[in-house]
Amino acid sequence: MTTELRSLQPTAETGGGTYTSVEDVYRQRWQWDNVVWGTHCVDCYPGNCPYRVYIKDGLVLHEEQTATYNVIEKGVPDMNPMGCQKGAMWGQMLYAKERILYPMKRVGERGSGRWKRISWDDALDEVADAVIDAIQEVGPESIIHEVTGAQGGPMALIPCIRFIGRLGGLSMDLDGVVGDLPMGLYEVFGKIFASTMDDWFHSELLLIWHMNPAYTRIPHYHFISEARYKGAEVVTIAPDFSPSAVHADQFLPVRPGTDAALALAMCKTIIDEGLHDTAFVKEQTDLPLLVRLDNHHFLNQSDFQEGGRQDQFYFFDEKSGSVVEAPRGTLDLGDVDPSLDTRHRVRLADGKDVEVVPVFVLMRQRLEEYTPEKASEICGIHPEAMRSLARKVARLKTNILLGFNSAKYYHGDLMERAMILLLALTNNWGRKGTGIRIWSIGPMDGIGIFGIKQRPGAEATIEVLDMLDRFMETMQTEDPARTREQAAVELQYRTAGMDNTTPPAFFWYYHCGHKENWNRR
Ligand code: SF4
Structure with a gap:
């Protein structure tokens, strides 16, 4: 464009004609034949942002974000316009020299880098032959589809999975393949928390923990900025001074892999200072459930009667001064007031007398090992920084922005569970702006x-x-x-x-x- 501006020479863009002025260069640059819908089948999340694609001479001239999403909640910023810088430059990648435009077949040893071009018909025949051979020689279950996001993002994955399913083959779980499975969330909740990202706007304290949304959630990062503009505090907890740390109010440079110590020290601070929300803990967590001290199993109905349910647990009720069944199918405690600290003895069906205590008692004992001073030696964060943040979590509507990083750690589930305990003690789920969010799977939507x-x-x-x-x-x-x-x-x-x-x-x-x-x- 710079050359054209200088010389105003004929180019392909002017159809061989000359520009008559600098303005003309600009006018012709921004002319197109038609505009169509498009997106990018790539492994970004959310992926598939709606774009308008401007076509000239059969080629993509440029792309533009659209603002087609409805306002979901009055007073909360909407999703518009959804997109990122990479998406805006996608047209250039389409025509990049490096792009492979046709099938290639390896003709040398694996790793030798020797390939030859083959036709689409030949490529499809070869794949189909291999599929038929596998079905005839071993059976369809011998066909394994290693699902990864790199196969074109969520939209492109579905037809592949359906195709393999129809054949009778196996598709491997995407999260398991790429190490994105947050086991701590599944262990605690049996699911991952699902919320749309605009919920960040409702938060008063955003803990960016194992995540770098300034790079990886570009279309939705604005909700973090907007929450901050509204008064929310943003804290980035990461070993590296990431681009998300740049925009945070506070940066805690935790040593890699020591996040559980940091979270547990904050939990200890909250309990020692009496900042935990007792009513929430009693209703929403398993901390009041009774545990047998002889075997450290939950006290359950099968302890009292032959064939009793193993998923019927018990509380010690402060009001009646007795052991009562915990409700099943609801969290509503009714008239029961579960104790968090009463030790009690119960007589079991086999005549054994055992001591039982609420989980809360055992948790408090375990937290003795995690004073902020001791945890500081592990995670490298100053004890006062931990105490200060713990008090904020107890006071403010807090959301943990969890990325796909903790899931990559051996025992990353324990880090996640320590983070969840922090939220459990402080009434930080079940309300807008709270919880721990990794992504929203939306299985029965979209x-x-x-x-x-x-x-x-x-x-x-x-x-x-x-x-x-x-x-x-x-x-x-x-x-x-x-x-x-x-x-x-x-x-x-x-x-x-x-x-x-x-x-x-x-x-x-x-x-x-x-x-x-x-x-x-
Ligand atoms: S996040 Fe960026 S690359 Fe991904 S679909 Fe949206 S605009 Fe395209």
């Missing part, structure tokens, strides 16, 4: 429906939604104590099995040498 629909159109979507409703009713009929949310989770477990998704650990263990490594002493 791409989920796209994966199930049998044909295009709104009617097919309604059929899918009706079918899901019927499944949910069945789940609740099977066990009336199931809430609608629990029914949805149960349905997800079962349908995950039906579509041939399998944890990659089995494949790695039996076919990729993990067995030998795992069992090596």
Whole structure:
């Protein structure tokens, strides 16, 4: 463009004609033949932002974010315009020299870098032959689809998974394959927290922990800035001074892998200073449930009667001064006031007399090891910084912005559980602006429906939604104590099995040498 401005010479852009003025250069640069919808099938989250694509001479001239999303909540910024700098430059990548435009077949040793170009027909024939051979020689289950986001993002994955499912092959769980599975969240909640990112706007304290949203959540980073503009405090906890740390009010440079010590020291501060929310802890957590001290198992109905339920647990009720059944299927405590610190003795069905205590007592004992001073030696954060942040968490609506990093750690689940304990003590879930959010899977929305629909159109979507409703009713009929949310989770477990998704650990263990490594002493 600089050269053109200087010389005003004929170019392809002017159709061989000359520019008559600098303004003319500009006018012709911004002319196009038509505008279409487009997006980027790439592994970014959320991915698939809606873009307007400007076409000239059959090529992408440029792209532009759109503002097509509805306002969901009055007073809360909307999602518009959704996109990022990489998306805005996508057209240039389409025509980049490095882009591979046709199938290539390896003709040398693996790693030799020797490839030859083949036709699409030949490539498809070769793949189809290999699939048929595998089915005939071993069976369809020998076809393994290693699902990764790099296969074109969520939109592109669904047809691949459906295709493999129809063949009878196996698709490996995406989160398991790429190490994005936040096991701590599943262990505590049985699910991941799902909320849309505009919920950050409701927070008073945002803890960016194992995440770098300034780089990885570009389309939605504005909710963090907007929350801060409204008065929220932003704290980045990370070993590196990341781009997200630059925009934070406070940066805690934790040593890599020591986040659990930091979180537990904050929990200890909160309990020692009596800042925990007792009513929330009693209603929303398992901390009041009684544990047998002889075997450290939850006291359950099978301890009192032959064939009793193992998922029927107990509280010590302060009001009646007795051991009572904890409610199932609801968190509503009714008239019961569970104790957090009463030690008690119970007589079991086998005549044994055992001491039982609430989990809260055991947790407090465990936290003795995590004074801020001791934790500081582990995680490198000053004890007063931990105390100060703990007091803020206890006081403010706090959301932990968890990325996909803790899931990559061996025992990352324990880090996540320590973070969750911090929220559990401080009434920090179940309200707007609180919780711990990694991503919102939306299984029965958007791409989920796209994966199930049998044909295009709104009617097919309604059929899918009706079918899901019927499944949910069945789940609740099977066990009336199931809430609608629990029914949805149960349905997800079962349908995950039906579509041939399998944890990659089995494949790695039996076919990729993990067995030998795992069992090596
Ligand atoms: S986040 Fe960026 S690259 Fe990804 S779909 Fe949106 S605009 Fe495209």
